[in-house]
Amino acid sequence: MEIQVLFFGVLAEVTQTAFKHYKGVTSFADLKMRIGDDFPEIAHYNFRIAVNNELINEDPVLKNGDEIAYMPPFAGG
Amino acid sequence: MEIQVLFFGVLAEVTQTAFKHYKGVTSFADLKMRIGDDFPEIAHYNFRIAVNNELINEDPVLKNGDEIAYMPPFAGG
Amino acid sequence: MSQKTLINGPITQEMISSCLAALAGNTDSGGHSVFIGQVRADVKGAKRVKAIEYSAYENMVEAEAGKIKGLILSEYNDVQSMDILHSRGVVMAGEASLFVLVSAGHRRHAIDACSKAIEMIKASLPVWKKEIFEDSSTGWKENSLA
Amino acid sequence: MSQKTLINGPITQEMISSCLAALAGNTDSGGHSVFIGQVRADVKGAKRVKAIEYSAYENMVEAEAGKIKGLILSEYNDVQSMDILHSRGVVMAGEASLFVLVSAGHRRHAIDACSKAIEMIKASLPVWKKEIFEDSSTGWKENSLA
Numbered sequence: 203m204e205i206q207v208l209f210f211g212v213l214a215e216v217t218q219t220a221f222k223h224y225k226g227v228t229s230f231a232d233l234k235m236r237i238g239d240d241f242p243e244i245a246h247y248n249f250r251i252a253v254n255n256e257l258i259n260e261d262p263v264l265k266n267g268d269e270i271a272y273m274p275p276f277a278g279g
Numbered sequence: 280m281e282i283q284v285l286f287f288g289v290l291a292e293v294t295q296t297a298f299k300h301y302k303g304v305t306s307f308a309d310l311k312m313r314i315g316d317d318f319p320e321i322a323h324y325n326f327r328i329a330v331n332n333e334l335i336n337e338d339p340v341l342k343n344g345d346e347i348a349y350m351p352p353f354a355g356g
Numbered sequence: 357m358s359q360k361t362l363i364n365g366p367i368t369q370e371m372i373s374s375c376l377a378a379l380a381g382n383t384d385s386g387g388h389s390v391f392i393g394q395v396r397a398d399v400k401g402a403k404r405v406k407a408i409e410y411s412a413y414e415n416m417v418e419a420e421a422g423k424i425k426g427l428i429l430s431e432y433n434d435v436q437s438m439d440i441l442h443s444r445g446v447v448m449a450g451e452a453s454l455f456v457l458v459s460a461g462h463r464r465h466a467i468d469a470c471s472k473a474i475e476m477i478k479a480s481l482p483v484w485k486k487e488i489f490e491d492s493s494t495g496w497k498e499n500s501l502a
Numbered sequence: 503m504s505q506k507t508l509i510n511g512p513i514t515q516e517m518i519s520s521c522l523a524a525l526a527g528n529t530d531s532g533g534h535s536v537f538i539g540q541v542r543a544d545v546k547g548a549k550r551v552k553a554i555e556y557s558a559y560e561n562m563v564e565a566e567a568g569k570i571k572g573l574i575l576s577e578y579n580d581v582q583s584m585d586i587l588h589s590r591g592v593v594m595a596g597e598a599s600l601f602v603l604v605s606a607g608h609r610r611h612a613i614d615a616c617s618k619a620i621e622m623i624k625a626s627l628p629v630w631k632k633e634i635f636e637d638s639s640t641g642w643k644e645n646s647l648a
Contacts (some may be wrong), residue, residue: 211630278629288484355483383543
Protein backbone atom coordinates (compact mmCIF):
# COMPACT_ATOMS: atom_id res chain seq x y z
CA MET A 203 0.00 0.00 0.00
CA GLU A 204 0.99 3.64 -0.44
CA ILE A 205 1.45 5.83 2.63
CA GLN A 206 2.19 9.54 2.88
CA VAL A 207 4.48 10.42 5.80
CA LEU A 208 4.68 13.99 7.12
CA PHE A 209 7.36 15.47 9.39
CA PHE A 210 6.71 18.52 11.54
CA GLY A 211 8.64 21.03 13.61
CA VAL A 212 12.20 20.09 14.40
CA LEU A 213 11.67 16.72 12.67
CA ALA A 214 11.07 18.47 9.35
CA GLU A 215 14.33 20.30 9.95
CA VAL A 216 16.42 17.23 10.81
CA THR A 217 14.93 15.09 8.03
CA GLN A 218 15.27 18.04 5.65
CA THR A 219 11.88 17.21 4.21
CA ALA A 220 8.28 17.96 5.10
CA PHE A 221 6.99 14.68 3.69
CA LYS A 222 7.94 11.44 1.99
CA HIS A 223 5.81 9.06 0.02
CA TYR A 224 6.27 5.34 0.72
CA LYS A 225 5.15 2.64 -1.69
CA GLY A 226 4.78 -1.09 -1.13
CA VAL A 227 4.30 -0.71 2.61
CA THR A 228 3.26 -4.02 4.14
CA SER A 229 2.53 -2.94 7.73
CA PHE A 230 3.05 -0.16 10.24
CA ALA A 231 6.11 -2.00 11.57
CA ASP A 232 7.52 -2.20 8.04
CA LEU A 233 6.87 1.52 7.52
CA LYS A 234 8.51 2.50 10.83
CA MET A 235 11.57 0.46 9.94
CA ARG A 236 11.90 2.08 6.52
CA ILE A 237 11.47 5.55 8.03
CA GLY A 238 14.10 4.71 10.66
CA ASP A 239 16.49 3.61 7.92
CA ASP A 240 15.89 6.73 5.83
CA PHE A 241 16.07 9.17 8.74
CA PRO A 242 18.11 7.59 11.56
CA GLU A 243 18.50 11.02 13.23
CA ILE A 244 14.85 11.16 14.32
CA ALA A 245 15.55 8.52 16.95
CA HIS A 246 17.16 11.28 19.02
CA TYR A 247 13.92 13.25 19.29
CA ASN A 248 10.67 12.93 21.19
CA PHE A 249 7.72 12.57 18.90
CA ARG A 250 4.21 11.23 18.66
CA ILE A 251 2.58 9.72 15.60
CA ALA A 252 -0.83 10.49 14.15
CA VAL A 253 -2.68 8.47 11.53
CA ASN A 254 -5.15 10.51 9.50
CA ASN A 255 -5.16 13.35 12.07
CA GLU A 256 -5.61 11.07 15.08
CA LEU A 257 -2.88 10.42 17.62
CA ILE A 258 -2.19 6.73 18.03
CA ASN A 259 -1.41 4.90 21.26
CA GLU A 260 -0.67 1.52 19.76
CA ASP A 261 0.45 0.31 16.37
CA PRO A 262 -2.40 0.80 13.90
CA VAL A 263 -3.49 -1.37 11.00
CA LEU A 264 -2.69 0.76 7.97
CA LYS A 265 -4.68 0.96 4.78
CA ASN A 266 -3.76 2.29 1.38
CA GLY A 267 -3.66 6.09 1.26
CA ASP A 268 -3.25 6.67 5.00
CA GLU A 269 -1.45 9.82 6.11
CA ILE A 270 1.09 9.40 8.91
CA ALA A 271 2.45 12.39 10.83
CA TYR A 272 5.62 12.44 12.93
CA MET A 273 5.09 15.23 15.46
CA PRO A 274 7.39 16.67 18.14
CA PRO A 275 5.73 17.94 21.36
CA PHE A 276 3.18 20.59 20.52
CA ALA A 277 4.00 24.24 21.10
CA GLY A 278 0.84 26.08 20.11
CA GLY A 279 -1.37 28.40 22.09
CA MET B 280 -20.79 69.47 62.76
CA GLU B 281 -22.09 69.35 59.22
CA ILE B 282 -22.43 66.01 57.47
CA GLN B 283 -23.43 65.21 53.89
CA VAL B 284 -25.52 62.04 53.57
CA LEU B 285 -25.87 60.26 50.22
CA PHE B 286 -28.46 57.63 49.28
CA PHE B 287 -27.86 55.16 46.46
CA GLY B 288 -29.79 52.64 44.42
CA VAL B 289 -33.20 51.70 45.76
CA LEU B 290 -32.54 53.89 48.82
CA ALA B 291 -32.38 57.02 46.65
CA GLU B 292 -35.71 55.93 45.20
CA VAL B 293 -37.47 55.32 48.51
CA THR B 294 -36.06 58.45 50.15
CA GLN B 295 -36.84 60.38 46.97
CA THR B 296 -33.54 62.17 47.31
CA ALA B 297 -29.94 61.46 46.37
CA PHE B 298 -28.52 63.39 49.34
CA LYS B 299 -29.37 65.42 52.41
CA HIS B 300 -27.24 67.85 54.34
CA TYR B 301 -27.36 67.58 58.14
CA LYS B 302 -26.25 70.41 60.44
CA GLY B 303 -25.52 70.34 64.13
CA VAL B 304 -24.76 66.64 64.16
CA THR B 305 -23.34 65.61 67.54
CA SER B 306 -22.38 61.98 66.83
CA PHE B 307 -22.89 59.09 64.44
CA ALA B 308 -25.70 57.77 66.71
CA ASP B 309 -27.37 61.19 66.60
CA LEU B 310 -27.07 61.28 62.79
CA LYS B 311 -28.47 57.77 62.34
CA MET B 312 -31.46 58.67 64.55
CA ARG B 313 -32.17 61.81 62.56
CA ILE B 314 -31.90 59.92 59.26
CA GLY B 315 -34.23 57.21 60.65
CA ASP B 316 -36.75 59.91 61.62
CA ASP B 317 -36.58 61.63 58.22
CA PHE B 318 -36.68 58.40 56.17
CA PRO B 319 -38.33 55.66 58.24
CA GLU B 320 -38.87 53.55 55.10
CA ILE B 321 -35.13 52.73 54.77
CA ALA B 322 -35.41 50.42 57.79
CA HIS B 323 -37.04 47.89 55.45
CA TYR B 324 -33.94 47.63 53.26
CA ASN B 325 -30.53 46.04 53.53
CA PHE B 326 -27.76 48.57 53.34
CA ARG B 327 -24.18 49.23 54.31
CA ILE B 328 -22.72 52.57 55.30
CA ALA B 329 -19.52 54.18 54.06
CA VAL B 330 -17.75 57.17 55.57
CA ASN B 331 -15.62 59.10 53.10
CA ASN B 332 -15.60 56.19 50.60
CA GLU B 333 -14.73 53.55 53.20
CA LEU B 334 -17.18 50.92 54.37
CA ILE B 335 -17.53 50.92 58.14
CA ASN B 336 -17.88 47.89 60.39
CA GLU B 337 -18.50 49.75 63.63
CA ASP B 338 -19.84 53.17 64.50
CA PRO B 339 -17.25 55.77 63.48
CA VAL B 340 -16.28 59.00 65.17
CA LEU B 341 -17.47 61.66 62.77
CA LYS B 342 -15.79 64.93 62.01
CA ASN B 343 -17.10 68.07 60.38
CA GLY B 344 -17.51 67.71 56.60
CA ASP B 345 -17.63 63.90 56.51
CA GLU B 346 -19.56 62.26 53.69
CA ILE B 347 -21.79 59.35 54.67
CA ALA B 348 -23.22 56.97 52.07
CA TYR B 349 -26.19 54.65 52.55
CA MET B 350 -25.65 51.83 50.07
CA PRO B 351 -27.81 48.81 49.16
CA PRO B 352 -25.98 45.60 48.16
CA PHE B 353 -23.71 46.28 45.20
CA ALA B 354 -24.76 45.19 41.74
CA GLY B 355 -21.86 46.18 39.54
CA GLY B 356 -19.68 44.10 37.30
CA MET C 357 -3.73 53.49 35.41
CA SER C 358 -5.00 57.06 35.72
CA GLN C 359 -7.95 56.51 33.40
CA LYS C 360 -11.39 56.89 34.94
CA THR C 361 -13.34 53.70 35.56
CA LEU C 362 -16.84 55.11 35.04
CA ILE C 363 -18.03 55.66 31.49
CA ASN C 364 -21.29 57.46 30.70
CA GLY C 365 -23.51 55.05 28.75
CA PRO C 366 -22.40 51.84 27.04
CA ILE C 367 -18.81 50.77 26.52
CA THR C 368 -18.42 51.02 22.78
CA GLN C 369 -16.49 48.91 20.29
CA GLU C 370 -14.30 51.96 19.72
CA MET C 371 -13.32 52.15 23.39
CA ILE C 372 -12.51 48.44 23.43
CA SER C 373 -10.54 48.62 20.20
CA SER C 374 -8.61 51.59 21.47
CA CYS C 375 -7.66 49.79 24.72
CA LEU C 376 -6.55 46.73 22.75
CA ALA C 377 -4.63 48.78 20.19
CA ALA C 378 -2.64 50.34 23.03
CA LEU C 379 -1.20 46.88 23.82
CA ALA C 380 0.01 45.98 20.37
CA GLY C 381 3.73 46.22 19.98
CA ASN C 382 4.39 45.62 23.67
CA THR C 383 7.16 43.06 23.37
CA ASP C 384 7.14 42.20 27.10
CA SER C 385 3.56 40.91 27.17
CA GLY C 386 2.76 37.29 26.53
CA GLY C 387 -0.97 37.51 26.99
CA HIS C 388 -3.95 39.74 27.47
CA SER C 389 -7.07 38.49 29.19
CA VAL C 390 -10.18 40.49 28.41
CA PHE C 391 -13.66 40.32 29.82
CA ILE C 392 -16.63 42.13 28.32
CA GLY C 393 -19.89 42.14 30.27
CA GLN C 394 -23.01 42.79 28.26
CA VAL C 395 -26.63 43.57 29.17
CA ARG C 396 -28.92 40.59 28.58
CA ALA C 397 -32.58 40.87 27.57
CA ASP C 398 -33.62 38.64 30.47
CA VAL C 399 -37.25 37.68 30.71
CA LYS C 400 -38.84 38.09 34.16
CA GLY C 401 -42.30 36.63 34.18
CA ALA C 402 -44.06 38.32 31.29
CA LYS C 403 -41.55 41.16 30.98
CA ARG C 404 -38.38 41.46 28.99
CA VAL C 405 -35.42 43.64 30.02
CA LYS C 406 -34.90 46.48 27.55
CA ALA C 407 -31.99 48.19 29.30
CA ILE C 408 -30.18 48.57 32.61
CA GLU C 409 -29.68 51.91 34.27
CA TYR C 410 -26.50 51.88 36.35
CA SER C 411 -25.96 54.31 39.17
CA ALA C 412 -22.69 54.63 41.04
CA TYR C 413 -21.00 56.30 43.96
CA GLU C 414 -18.42 57.90 41.75
CA ASN C 415 -15.65 58.79 44.19
CA MET C 416 -15.81 55.41 45.87
CA VAL C 417 -15.90 53.55 42.54
CA GLU C 418 -12.67 55.23 41.51
CA ALA C 419 -11.11 54.59 44.93
CA GLU C 420 -12.15 50.91 44.93
CA ALA C 421 -11.04 50.38 41.34
CA GLY C 422 -7.66 51.79 42.31
CA LYS C 423 -7.49 49.35 45.24
CA ILE C 424 -8.37 46.41 42.98
CA LYS C 425 -5.62 47.35 40.54
CA GLY C 426 -3.15 47.74 43.39
CA LEU C 427 -4.04 44.37 44.89
CA ILE C 428 -3.86 42.55 41.56
CA LEU C 429 -0.55 44.15 40.63
CA SER C 430 0.96 43.26 44.00
CA GLU C 431 -0.44 39.70 44.06
CA TYR C 432 0.53 38.89 40.46
CA ASN C 433 3.94 40.42 39.91
CA ASP C 434 3.89 39.24 36.30
CA VAL C 435 0.87 41.47 35.59
CA GLN C 436 1.96 44.56 33.72
CA SER C 437 -1.16 46.63 33.26
CA MET C 438 -4.85 46.59 33.91
CA ASP C 439 -7.88 48.53 32.72
CA ILE C 440 -11.35 48.57 34.25
CA LEU C 441 -14.23 50.36 32.56
CA HIS C 442 -17.77 50.31 33.98
CA SER C 443 -20.86 51.99 32.60
CA ARG C 444 -22.98 54.52 34.41
CA GLY C 445 -26.41 55.48 33.12
CA VAL C 446 -28.53 53.61 30.61
CA VAL C 447 -27.09 50.63 28.70
CA MET C 448 -29.41 48.87 26.26
CA ALA C 449 -29.66 45.07 26.01
CA GLY C 450 -26.90 43.87 23.69
CA GLU C 451 -24.56 46.69 24.71
CA ALA C 452 -21.48 46.31 26.92
CA SER C 453 -21.35 47.67 30.46
CA LEU C 454 -18.08 46.24 31.80
CA PHE C 455 -14.63 45.91 30.29
CA VAL C 456 -11.64 44.42 32.10
CA LEU C 457 -8.25 43.97 30.49
CA VAL C 458 -5.22 42.43 32.15
CA SER C 459 -1.85 42.13 30.45
CA ALA C 460 0.90 39.93 31.79
CA GLY C 461 4.21 38.46 30.80
CA HIS C 462 2.74 34.97 30.98
CA ARG C 463 -0.65 33.83 29.86
CA ARG C 464 -1.88 32.00 32.94
CA HIS C 465 -1.16 35.06 35.09
CA ALA C 466 -3.22 37.29 32.79
CA ILE C 467 -6.15 34.85 32.90
CA ASP C 468 -6.08 34.26 36.65
CA ALA C 469 -5.68 37.94 37.48
CA CYS C 470 -8.53 38.94 35.16
CA SER C 471 -10.82 36.33 36.67
CA LYS C 472 -9.97 37.47 40.18
CA ALA C 473 -10.41 41.15 39.30
CA ILE C 474 -13.93 40.47 38.03
CA GLU C 475 -14.89 38.88 41.36
CA MET C 476 -13.42 41.86 43.19
CA ILE C 477 -15.32 44.27 40.94
CA LYS C 478 -18.60 42.53 41.70
CA ALA C 479 -17.86 42.47 45.41
CA SER C 480 -16.53 45.95 45.97
CA LEU C 481 -17.55 48.50 43.34
CA PRO C 482 -20.46 50.62 44.64
CA VAL C 483 -22.65 50.34 41.57
CA TRP C 484 -26.37 49.62 41.41
CA LYS C 485 -28.54 48.51 38.57
CA LYS C 486 -32.16 49.09 37.77
CA GLU C 487 -33.65 46.90 35.07
CA ILE C 488 -35.87 48.77 32.65
CA PHE C 489 -38.45 46.50 31.03
CA GLU C 490 -40.01 46.85 27.61
CA ASP C 491 -43.20 48.24 29.20
CA SER C 492 -41.01 50.90 30.91
CA SER C 493 -41.57 49.47 34.39
CA THR C 494 -38.39 49.05 36.45
CA GLY C 495 -36.89 46.84 39.13
CA TRP C 496 -33.68 46.93 41.19
CA LYS C 497 -31.40 43.97 40.73
CA GLU C 498 -28.75 42.65 43.12
CA ASN C 499 -25.76 40.52 42.26
CA SER C 500 -26.22 36.90 43.16
CA LEU C 501 -23.63 35.59 45.57
CA ALA C 502 -22.73 32.67 43.33
CA MET D 503 -18.06 27.76 13.92
CA SER D 504 -17.08 27.15 10.33
CA GLN D 505 -14.31 29.74 10.32
CA LYS D 506 -10.78 28.44 9.85
CA THR D 507 -8.53 28.38 12.90
CA LEU D 508 -5.22 28.97 11.14
CA ILE D 509 -4.39 32.51 10.05
CA ASN D 510 -1.37 33.31 7.92
CA GLY D 511 0.85 35.72 9.86
CA PRO D 512 -0.15 37.75 12.92
CA ILE D 513 -3.68 38.12 14.23
CA THR D 514 -4.41 41.75 13.55
CA GLN D 515 -6.38 44.33 15.51
CA GLU D 516 -8.84 44.34 12.62
CA MET D 517 -9.51 40.60 12.94
CA ILE D 518 -10.02 40.97 16.68
CA SER D 519 -12.28 44.00 16.30
CA SER D 520 -14.32 42.22 13.67
CA CYS D 521 -14.85 39.16 15.93
CA LEU D 522 -15.88 41.41 18.81
CA ALA D 523 -18.16 43.53 16.64
CA ALA D 524 -20.02 40.39 15.61
CA LEU D 525 -21.12 39.94 19.24
CA ALA D 526 -22.55 43.38 19.81
CA GLY D 527 -26.30 43.45 19.86
CA ASN D 528 -26.57 39.83 20.95
CA THR D 529 -29.15 40.25 23.70
CA ASP D 530 -28.75 36.67 25.01
CA SER D 531 -25.09 37.04 25.98
CA GLY D 532 -24.06 38.20 29.41
CA GLY D 533 -20.35 38.00 28.91
CA HIS D 534 -17.50 37.47 26.51
CA SER D 535 -14.17 36.17 27.69
CA VAL D 536 -11.30 36.91 25.36
CA PHE D 537 -7.70 35.81 25.38
CA ILE D 538 -5.02 37.28 23.16
CA GLY D 539 -1.62 35.61 23.13
CA GLN D 540 1.26 37.73 21.95
CA VAL D 541 4.87 37.02 20.99
CA ARG D 542 7.33 38.16 23.66
CA ALA D 543 10.83 39.41 22.95
CA ASP D 544 12.29 36.92 25.43
CA VAL D 545 16.00 37.08 26.10
CA LYS D 546 17.83 33.73 25.96
CA GLY D 547 21.38 34.16 27.10
CA ALA D 548 22.75 36.95 24.93
CA LYS D 549 20.02 36.69 22.29
CA ARG D 550 16.68 38.39 22.04
CA VAL D 551 13.66 36.85 20.26
CA LYS D 552 12.70 38.89 17.20
CA ALA D 553 9.84 36.71 15.98
CA ILE D 554 8.32 33.26 16.16
CA GLU D 555 7.70 31.14 13.11
CA TYR D 556 4.72 28.86 13.67
CA SER D 557 4.26 25.70 11.65
CA ALA D 558 1.16 23.55 11.85
CA TYR D 559 -0.39 20.31 10.69
CA GLU D 560 -3.27 22.10 9.08
CA ASN D 561 -5.88 19.35 8.74
CA MET D 562 -5.31 18.15 12.26
CA VAL D 563 -5.37 21.69 13.69
CA GLU D 564 -8.80 22.25 12.17
CA ALA D 565 -10.00 18.84 13.37
CA GLU D 566 -8.68 19.38 16.92
CA ALA D 567 -10.06 22.94 17.10
CA GLY D 568 -13.44 21.52 16.13
CA LYS D 569 -13.16 18.93 18.90
CA ILE D 570 -12.26 21.61 21.46
CA LYS D 571 -15.27 23.69 20.46
CA GLY D 572 -17.52 20.65 20.64
CA LEU D 573 -16.24 19.65 24.08
CA ILE D 574 -16.56 23.18 25.48
CA LEU D 575 -20.06 23.64 24.07
CA SER D 576 -21.18 20.30 25.50
CA GLU D 577 -19.53 20.81 28.91
CA TYR D 578 -20.75 24.40 29.34
CA ASN D 579 -24.30 24.48 28.05
CA ASP D 580 -24.47 28.20 28.78
CA VAL D 581 -21.70 28.84 26.22
CA GLN D 582 -23.20 30.22 23.03
CA SER D 583 -20.30 30.63 20.66
CA MET D 584 -16.58 30.26 20.45
CA ASP D 585 -13.81 31.42 18.13
CA ILE D 586 -10.23 30.17 17.99
CA LEU D 587 -7.66 31.83 15.75
CA HIS D 588 -4.01 30.71 15.67
CA SER D 589 -1.21 32.10 13.58
CA ARG D 590 0.85 30.14 11.10
CA GLY D 591 4.09 31.56 9.72
CA VAL D 592 6.12 34.46 11.08
CA VAL D 593 4.74 36.62 13.90
CA MET D 594 6.96 39.44 15.14
CA ALA D 595 7.48 40.20 18.85
CA GLY D 596 4.63 42.43 19.99
CA GLU D 597 2.19 40.86 17.53
CA ALA D 598 -0.66 38.51 18.45
CA SER D 599 -0.57 34.81 17.54
CA LEU D 600 -3.59 33.42 19.42
CA PHE D 601 -7.13 34.70 19.85
CA VAL D 602 -9.81 32.87 21.80
CA LEU D 603 -13.29 34.27 22.33
CA VAL D 604 -16.04 32.57 24.32
CA SER D 605 -19.52 34.05 24.70
CA ALA D 606 -21.97 32.81 27.28
CA GLY D 607 -25.23 33.72 28.91
CA HIS D 608 -23.49 34.12 32.23
CA ARG D 609 -20.12 35.61 32.93
CA ARG D 610 -18.49 32.91 35.01
CA HIS D 611 -19.25 30.32 32.32
CA ALA D 612 -17.57 32.47 29.66
CA ILE D 613 -14.47 32.90 31.83
CA ASP D 614 -14.16 29.27 32.89
CA ALA D 615 -14.78 27.94 29.38
CA CYS D 616 -12.21 30.31 27.86
CA SER D 617 -9.61 29.34 30.43
CA LYS D 618 -10.23 25.65 29.81
CA ALA D 619 -10.15 26.09 26.04
CA ILE D 620 -6.71 27.69 26.25
CA GLU D 621 -5.34 24.70 28.14
CA MET D 622 -6.88 22.37 25.54
CA ILE D 623 -5.39 24.43 22.72
CA LYS D 624 -1.92 24.15 24.25
CA ALA D 625 -2.33 20.43 24.82
CA SER D 626 -3.86 19.33 21.56
CA LEU D 627 -3.26 21.69 18.62
CA PRO D 628 -0.44 20.34 16.45
CA VAL D 629 1.49 23.59 16.16
CA TRP D 630 5.22 24.12 16.53
CA LYS D 631 7.22 27.24 17.09
CA LYS D 632 10.69 28.24 16.11
CA GLU D 633 12.10 31.29 17.81
CA ILE D 634 13.95 33.63 15.48
CA PHE D 635 16.55 35.71 17.29
CA GLU D 636 17.77 39.18 16.40
CA ASP D 637 20.95 37.67 14.95
CA SER D 638 18.72 35.47 12.72
CA SER D 639 19.69 32.26 14.50
CA THR D 640 16.76 30.03 15.43
CA GLY D 641 15.66 27.56 18.09
CA TRP D 642 12.67 25.26 18.52
CA LYS D 643 10.59 25.93 21.59
CA GLU D 644 8.27 23.53 23.41
CA ASN D 645 5.37 24.42 25.66
CA SER D 646 6.17 24.04 29.31
CA LEU D 647 3.94 21.57 31.09
CA ALA D 648 2.99 24.08 33.81
